[in-house]
Amino acid sequence: MKIQHTTYLSLGTNQGNKLENLQNALNLIGEKVGAIKKISSIYKTAAWGFNGNDFYNICIHVSTHLPSDLLLNTVLSIEKELGRKRTDQEGYQNRNIDIDVLLFNNDIILSKTLIVPHPKMLERKFVMIPLVEIAANIIHPIEKKELNICLQNCNDSSDVIKIDEQLTRPLEISEKYNYIAIEGNIGAGKTSLANLISEQFNAKLVLERFADNPFLPKFYEDKERYAFPLEMSFLADRYQQLSDDLAQFDLFKNFIVSDYYIFKSLIFAQVTLSNDEYLLYRKMFNLIYKEITKPDLYVYLYQNTDRLLENIKKRGRIYEQNIESEYLKKIHDGYKSFIETQNDLNLLVIDVSEMDFVNNKIDYNFIINKIKYN
Structure with a gap:
């Protein structure tokens, strides 16, 4: 802070x-x-x-x-x-x-x-x-x-x-939102942006605990065998984390920012699971989804596939290095379908393909202004 x-x-x-x-x-x-x-x-x-x-x-x-x-x-x-x-x-x-x-x-x-x-x-x-x-x-x-x-x-x-004329005070992000969820494809920069926002605006940070999932490295080696246990473990962990963190709001923080939203579970499951597995998974998801607090703002960071692959290679996670462009395109199509069908979420889509908001202050401020004035 x-x-x-x-x-x-x-x-x-x-x-x-x-x-x-x-x-x-x-x-x-x-x-x-x-x-x-x-x-x-x-x-x-x-x-x-x-x-x-x-x-x-x-x-x-x-x-x-x-x-x-x-x-x-x-x-x-x-x-x-x-x-x-x-x-x-x-x-x-x-x-x-x-x-x-x-x-x-x-x-x-x-x-x-x-x-x-x-x-x-x-x-x-x-x-x-x-x-x-x-x-x-x-x-x-x-x-x-x-x-x-x-x-x-x-x-x-x-x-x-x-004099009688009055000026308008620019609103702070914390005055507009209690909970912001930042989403995007693998390597889109959602965790980096969530960290930057948390640091600048004293927000409570909720990061996905993917690194602790024992099925993730196994999934990238054998998708067919480990897809269902991976998606079920992610769903359970995301539900528990969001339920706990959103319920226990920190009085010393201005708002909450997370680098994922529970709906990503359904998007990835649709890509990775067989039809029968997905139908079973969806029943479980629908029960959980009703209980999760919806974000005041859902931000989707779009990165083109070439930039995603470049970012994935740069961050150097061994189990991600064999991710193929076709898999990333399927994930994006899942997000696109989700975004197009949501009527009850405050959605903001930002194309960051040509941005470097981590190292370029102008790019970062552009995104912050998009969020402020959405």
Whole structure:
């Protein structure tokens, strides 16, 4: 689990569509910095320290795993992405977006690139009024006083006017879902993605215990002989694990993410079992399926067959090295049929054939945004 930090940011804009500028900044902060816990009202103020258009200003409370230096670099990159162009001109200027780090935990930071608490914050009502709205009782690390007291001591006489327009707080994944199941063919990357999500969002991780199944290596050596005991043992183990883990929700975790869903048992059984065995197996499955909690979101990762074979070879499990492309295609067809017939599951299919979400942050963020805004 990554360490979570509390930071307060100030956002301002006085060019273009100011509401849109602030909302776009919030969306990118929620995507790249962390969970936005609180957003102040919007306050309109005259340009401070120069002649320019009126500003819209807000303050936000963010929970982030980024350390302070990376936080600064990230907000600067967000400004740049939203079109801000910094110049060497001295003094204050018009800007379509400005993001300042006001507070970071209870830290005092004095570096070449970042000073926290922000050295000018106590002098500016357009910062202090929205900040006090969401953090009145927070102690200023240097003044050792609550922020609402600091505001009372502020000598800034400029007008700060609250306006009626409101912004939308980007939802966290944990606010939308209690249970996410990630599925895919052999080698699709479902376990890797589940691990990444668990680490970033403090989710309880439920991983399939395939490595402990004594029939799995035997199955790949003699499919006809060991298919039925393999599928029955998997079904029993998946049922027990999901029943136990979904029933015992961890109060210190935000939600549950698993790298499989119980229905995969039926998909693999349909491919590996004879007709008579499958009919018997299906009767057992139907009894169990009624008792299993359904995920709030079912994510299917699609990988083309060549990439699957490449991934299987790369991870080096000896008993998987003789898996044939035809077998993988049958498994995919089983998933496809399942997906096409499900009306009561919230389904999200993502083609990851050209992605490397483990090593490429852009690919990973693409998937997270798909999940967030599904």
